[in-house]
Amino acid sequence: MKLEIEIAGRVRVVDFTPGETTTSVDGLVIPLESRLLRPGVLSLLVDGRAWRVVLEEGASGPAILVAGERIPYSVNDPRSLKTRRAHAAGEDGPRSIKASMPGRVVRVLVKPGDAVEAHEGIVVIEAMKMQNELKSPKQGKIAEIRVKPGDTVAAGDVLAIVE
Amino acid sequence: MKLEIEIAGRVRVVDFTPGETTTSVDGLVIPLESRLLRPGVLSLLVDGRAWRVVLEEGASGPAILVAGERIPYSVNDPRSLKTRRAHAAGEDGPRSIKASMPGRVVRVLVKPGDAVEAHEGIVVIEAMKMQNELKSPKQGKIAEIRVKPGDTVAAGDVLAIVE
């Protein structure tokens, strides 16, 4: 099965078939021995080198934990890659402001209809005695506020929409 | 929900309803706070005392690990208890010889049709460099041998039947 894995802005084409003793990355064939230890935890022997990797899935997308590093990735559909990128680059549509971590809403600094600057503070969240001000990703107008002070939010929850 | 739990030959009637803050054992009401930590691992606060218990399920029946001890139990259906006991006590029917632990069959000491004494060796299993001779539970005749040398067996597998 050929998959396009995007890591740190670079796409690699990995040809991986479960049970096979080789894989190929960008056409280069590599000896491989894989053993799933439990769901999400994998032992790989790649060309003799041993790696234990852990899959992490969260609100900000999947990532691989390997050798002490957290490496986010995404799987690309080759045919839609260019369009997606073009889309992501656009600043025109409504944008959501998401909680970057779980916490409790302590303040909402704007109200629907307010005009905001890029990087203007919108919502303040507190977790573990620290406060974090979440900012508007662009200049625009607050279309919606979805939280109020005291609410508990999870990472990735949409707090407000700016358009 | 009333359940009859048999432990070490003694039956206790436990009235347990998930979410309730009390339970009763043999009619005695006890304050209880239970929290399932993950499947099979339970934190109990019984009358202020804290216990972490683990459920174990295996070929030899379920057991609870608590405070370093392994306590096998069975759930009784009150209406069939007496009959079951009566049945279990009987020595007449065919009896199976089961592997008490996983291992490899190294020798089969009898063949179908052989007459055997109670406690006569039937099959020798090896695990971790130790050999274990499994013995006939009663005097009788070997009705069936289900394994041969070299076979790998799991705990609880039937190795032979004596009748």
Add this chain to the structure above:
Amino acid sequence: MPSHAQPRTIKKILIANRGEIALRLARACRELGITPIAVYSDADRAALHVLEADEAYRLGPAPASESYLRGDLLLDIARTSGADAIHPGYGFLSENADFAEACERAGIKFIGPPASAMRELGSKTRARQAADRAGMPRTPGSTKALASLDEARSVAAQIGYPVMLKAAAGGGGKGMRAVTRYEDLKSAFEAAQSEAERAFGSNEVYLEKLIERPRHIEIQVLADEHGNCLYLGERECSVQRRHQKVIEEAPSAVVSPELRQRMGEAAVRLAQSAGYTNAGTIEFLLDDAGNFYFLEMNTRLQVEHPVTELVTGLDLVHLQIRIAQGEPLPLRQQDIELRGHAVECRIYAEDPDNGFFPSPGKITRLVQPGGPGIREDCGIYDGWVVPMDYDPMLSKLVAYAPTREAAIARMLRALDEYVIGGIRTNLAFFRRILSDPDFQAARIDTGYLERLLLQPNAECTGGSSEEREHIAAIAAAFFESQRPAAAVAATQPPSAWKSAARAEGLHS
């Protein structure tokens, strides 16, 4: 303190804390044949310190002000559960003299110093006066709250800039301001006062000479109720971020036996002058000329006590409990010998790649290191949901080895083994610090870490970055190929594959 010294037997200790320290205290109790009693807030019902307790009682809702800071509830539970003593751990009520007094009034032994010593040494200004009386060097500056801006200006003029404004009731870096010139003093004075008022309910601030590039060196003391007081060597805690310790070690690479003795004896004098008993820590700044200055005293067990335990071979909590029982210290100063080197990393739920923001949540994978020379005082387990209500410390990982170099190498090895999934942690950040040549050469001071953070992050993990990305790509392909939808998709026509990939993998 002869009035305190009646021997008493402690049978049950209520542990007025949570997390790793509550578990560490419970372990000590059990090792001494004492029943530990745990308490918990609603956020902590499934916390490790509750699971490992003998008895456990609910305190109240998640906020600390409604649970772990409720001295009244703690005393109620102590009474009804039959506790003879309360161990406060660190943080929460551990340095609250009123609580210590309330315990004693209730006939429950508070495992710590008497309230009087806590008051004497807990205020930074009063402690500075005590330091003067004990003949202990301190930073030049005021020993009383500054009455006015004018007084601040006159003290600053006398000792010379740069100076440091500090809250008398301070801690954790709050109410602190460095001032390098006259013109900035006014606004800094006002800001420090109002921050102190908000954080501690007292706007008292004082002023001291700012020591340039100091090391943070602290001396552990232990005093019994018979007048004996020992110092157990020093800890170096210079690796700090925003005045919070990140890595601690014992001994310090720069403290000679002679300096250790001078600092230790000064620390003992201060403790004895205030009638101090039980465990305490005297913090010093050490300048690059080898002069030391009294900073403050922590009148409780410290987070970083394990490094002292490893190099002395002692158990400080056992000794705390024995002291609280009225026993004399079982050692003399000449019995205290330091052997080897210990390093501690405070593992936090925080994201170093995102401004060290806290990262509470569910721990979905946990692989903990072990083997020779590794100690972990840990408050988490696989499946535990780290609550958002408290301090983000998950665990203290400590490495011990014959030399500092070997202890650092061992810690790096342990960090490589450690996997915490589901939440972000500072594990990789420690690898960076421990691999840094300046840290390895012990060229550290309290500004070291902030300077390191300004540098680009060099390679410090296993294999090259390219190699890890390569492996991650293969692993990602493995996991994606395992997804039910993708597995189906692989055998389906292109359009189905496309939508499956969208549904499963395309998080952007």
Add this chain to the structure above:
Amino acid sequence: MPSHAQPRTIKKILIANRGEIALRLARACRELGITPIAVYSDADRAALHVLEADEAYRLGPAPASESYLRGDLLLDIARTSGADAIHPGYGFLSENADFAEACERAGIKFIGPPASAMRELGSKTRARQAADRAGMPRTPGSTKALASLDEARSVAAQIGYPVMLKAAAGGGGKGMRAVTRYEDLKSAFEAAQSEAERAFGSNEVYLEKLIERPRHIEIQVLADEHGNCLYLGERECSVQRRHQKVIEEAPSAVVSPELRQRMGEAAVRLAQSAGYTNAGTIEFLLDDAGNFYFLEMNTRLQVEHPVTELVTGLDLVHLQIRIAQGEPLPLRQQDIELRGHAVECRIYAEDPDNGFFPSPGKITRLVQPGGPGIREDCGIYDGWVVPMDYDPMLSKLVAYAPTREAAIARMLRALDEYVIGGIRTNLAFFRRILSDPDFQAARIDTGYLERLLLQPNAECTGGSSEEREHIAAIAAAFFESQRPAAAVAATQPPSAWKSAARAEGLHS
């Protein structure tokens, strides 16, 4: 040994072992900046020592004779992977002089003594001759294989009954027979010969005086390739079952500094007389009059080396590797100081309630202890299937504390925290031993454990038996009420409940 003493730098070490010791060796390599190379049989692909390795190569099928004992395959892998050295661990090829020689021929450093010293001290009869030359006390008896029953009879008559017949190539209690009177000697001699032939391929047996109720005390030595040899104090390993060590500790409760020095110096003499290098252990019996007798030498790292590491503060594997690099020992005898007390429990997959029968299988739950003074050298993880092909040792749990009493209390605390589900282990058995008054008073000898096993098993776990059964009943009710079928059954008419209960709960 000046010819061995050229300094060499080791960059890659092939670890010719499995399980906890393979992981322990890999950790040491990584701490020294050396790449560890793991090998595995088909039964061990997912073993912890493979998961934690840098490189890992397949050896062959599960049986040790086709994998871990295949010196040829190990050397092939060492060559192709570029290993400079091989560490054999314990067991498998660790005392195989031919393998050590093959390594040296291949230009790969064998981390252990030279083959000549291994041959000299590996045979029990030759070692007894060496002991005589080194002026070391040994049990009275023969120093050569007995040529005939007549010779056996004459030696026995000379030293007096009871006597012990032993295989010259022996180990693990095989080929051993105690004989208390003349009449039993013939059959015992023949049985010992044939058992020795079967177990070791040599029927050589010798005869020695049987020491009554001896303690097993052993001395750790370390020798470099420059003629320096140190002793690192003793270990007491008297708690044995069927001649297999179960609990080890350091130091021994009955060895005085003076006796330690005499035993240590005798051990060093023996090692030096045979040109020994690297780590080794000289085993002694100690009678109740305080006389010690040479028993045998183990020419490798021992399972129980961690207790020595904890009381000396050293890392034996680091030192082994440094010795193998040709470095001189970085210590002198006067630098070796014992501090505190360490106890080790060998956690086995075996069922103490069922004749200690092995219990391989899948580990379904794992809660490991931690905190102050606890070290675990472990080869298992949650979800690992313990193979049936090897030794049942899962882990070594070690407790360290200032005193023997505190170390025992700490170990009991750690055992209470330990949960291994899915397979049977000897965890509860350790609680029984460590709670026994004779063990606590150090009234132990090599027959102690067999005597303890003849006594009824008293209460030694948390709470009373009745209380634990009570809790188990409640827990069982909880889990049964969670089963989908039972949950449905609870709201169903009686007949349905009946059949559901049958299907779900009635294992008999």
